[in-house]
Amino acid sequence: MSNIPVDLKYAKTHEWVRMNDDGSVTVGISDSAQDQLGDMVFIEVPEAGQSVAAAEACAVVESVKAASDVYAPIAGEIVEVNAGLADSPETVNTDVYGEGWIFRMTPTDKAELDGLMDAETYESFLASEDH
Amino acid sequence: MGNKTPLYDEHVAAGGKLVDFAGWDMPVNYGSQVNEHHTVRNDAGMFDVSHMTVVDLTGARVRDFLRYLLANDVSRLKDSGKALYSCMLNESGGVIDDLIVYYLDDEHFRMVVNAGTRDKDLAWLEQQAPAFSVTVTERPQLAMVAVQGPNARARVLEVLDADARAIAEPLKPFFGAFAGDWFIARTGYTGEDGFEVVLPPAAAVTFWQQLQAAGVAPTGLGARDTLRLEAGMNLYGSDMDESITPLEAALTWTIAWEPQERDFIGRSALEKQRSEGARNKLVGLLLEGKGVLRNHQKVVVENDGEGEITSGSFSPTLQRAIAFARVPKETGGSCQVEIRGKLLPARVVKPPFVRNGEAQIEL
Missing domain, CATH: 3.30.70.1400 (Aminomethyltransferase beta-barrel domains)
Incomplete structure (x- = not known):
């Protein structure tokens, strides 16, 4: 059973989104996604300052098994990336909702966040994908 | 649903992630492919290769x-x-x-x-x-278990009965022998010492359980692939086929x-x-920087044309990306690999990358 914290939002492409007090959002991949991919060996993060469109591929997580794109859950500007992942990609496996975050961004339009799933909806979405 | 080996229930019980492999439901890992890889390099792991x-x-x-x-x-x-x-x-x-x-x-x-x-x-x-x-005469009913790693022989000898042990213990590398209806061979596909044992299905289940109790880790086909790549061993269908x-x-x-x-x-x-x-040759590649080499990535050789990666992965032992690539025969000591539109430098090396737990190339 994968871990789906209730205080986060989720994209259909399996990213989690945390709303920060300063209006920015932090993005990572879900526990289900890291479990599917297995041991992470390389993470390619975007560049701070980069503008991204919603659903634009802007990072890559690579496990021993496969490479997988990480999509911007909403449009906005990347303001910070997790530089620690360069040397410790396995953090995405061991602390997926904490130190395993991938980038932080400021939304162009906060209303876009309403289009993301809450934990309950994401759980049903995962169950439906299994079938 | 694919074919099931006699050890299918053991894989499920051990938390194996089952995937289709050539029509068989086989464990790709039991949690962490990388940990299983290290266990084979440092201790002992076992693979169901009954397929x-x-x-x-x-x-x-x-x-x-x-x-x-x-x-x-x-x-x-x-x-x-x-x-x-x-x-x-x-x-x-x-x-x-x-x-x-x-x-x-x-x-x-x-x-x-x-x-x-x-x-x-x-x-x-x-x-x-x-x-x-x-x-x-095909022997489809027989199971096959590979036990590999520096401690693999000792663990296997520990669980064999006295008659089988007397036959298995003196086996030199690349020799096999019958012990009753078991066939025990000192061979493998990992670059480590160990045995491959061909045996009847019911005996295979007991053998697997005894090895597990003796501390041998169930190891999936994922680790088998990274181990063989490090060991410089070709994989049929990836590194060669009927056109090669x-x-x-x-x-x-x-x-x-x-x-x-x-x-x-x-x-x-x-x-x-x-x-x-x-016109072409198969060589080893070591990616100079960070990233992961993957099958089918394009290889660019200055002045000499292009090639392709046939087997690429991250090497858990070397903590670097390694590969086999088919390249023009003139290819020298370096090349570039195209990864997501970028050309990254790689060094041409002579496999094996790892043997008996030790790196065989300079990093």
């Missing part, structure tokens, strides 16, 4: 048959139990499969071929065997050119290619 195809070849002229069928020469096998790695070629020198053949006695050889090529291998054997009055000859797959060492009068299937095509020179 592989065991074929017994019998008849008075079985040796002549194999000398005609295989690019390597079974007349090199003088002692009972000795194993030989060989390619089985078509008339144009392309690889139908790579395999291990064991010499048991003058009228009996045992062959282990890949699961993914079972049907065409058996068809080819059946087509070639009648001319030599050789009987081809051994000369283009770094397998020239497996062709027995001498004696010249031995005719084997594919010989004339190989000789022609040898005299003209193969």
Whole structure:
């Protein structure tokens, strides 16, 4: 059973989104996604300052098994990336909702966040994908 | 639902992630492929390889048959139990499969071929065997367990009964022997010491459970792939196939050119290619920086053209990306690999990358 914290939002492409007090959002991949991919060996993060469109591929997580794109859950500007992942990609496996975050961004339009799933909806979405 | 090996329930019980492999439900890992990889390099791991195809070849002229069928020469096998790695070629020198053949006695050889090529291998054997009055008998009911790692032999000997232990203990590398209805061989596909054991299905379950109790870690096919890549061993279907000859797959060492009068299937095509020179060669690559090499990535060689990665992965032992790549024969010491539109520098190296737990290349 994968871990789906209730205080986060989720994209259909399996990213989690945390709303920060300063209006920015932090993005990572879900526990289900890291479990599917297995041991992470390389993470390619975007560049701070980069503008991204919603659903634009802007990072890559690579496990021993496969490479997988990480999509911007909403449009906005990347303001910070997790530089620690360069040397410790396995953090995405061991602390997926904490130190395993991938980038932080400021939304162009906060209303876009309403289009993301809450934990309950994401759980049903995962169950439906299994079938 | 695919075919299930006799150890299927053991995989489920051990938390194995089952995936389809050549029509079989096989464990790709039991949680962490990387941890399983390290366990084989540092201790002992076991693989269910019951999906592989065991074929017994019998008849008075079985040796002549194999000398005609295989690019390597079974007349090199003088002692009972000795194993030989060989390619089985078509008339144009392309690889139908790579395999291990064991010499048991003058009228009996045992062959282990890949699961993914079972049907065409058996068809080819059946087509070639009648001319030599050789009987081809598949042993689909038998299970096969590979136990590999620096402590693998000790763990296996620990759980064998006294009779089997007496047979297994003195086995030298690349030898096998029957112990009752078990066949125990000191072979493997990881670059580590260990045994491969072919045995009846019920015995396989007990053997697996005893090994697990003795501390041998169930290891999935994911780790098997990174271990064999580090060990510099080719994978059929990725590194070679029917359109590729051994000369283009770094397998020239497996062709027995001498004696010249031995005719084997594919010989004339190989000789022609040898005299003209193969256009491509298979080399090892080490990615200089961070990233992961993957199958089918494009390789760019300055002034000499392009090639392709045939097997690429992250090496858990070296903590670097490694690969085999088929490149133009002029390729020197370096090249570039295209990863997501960027050209990244890689060094051309001579496999193996790792043997017996030790790095074999400079990082």
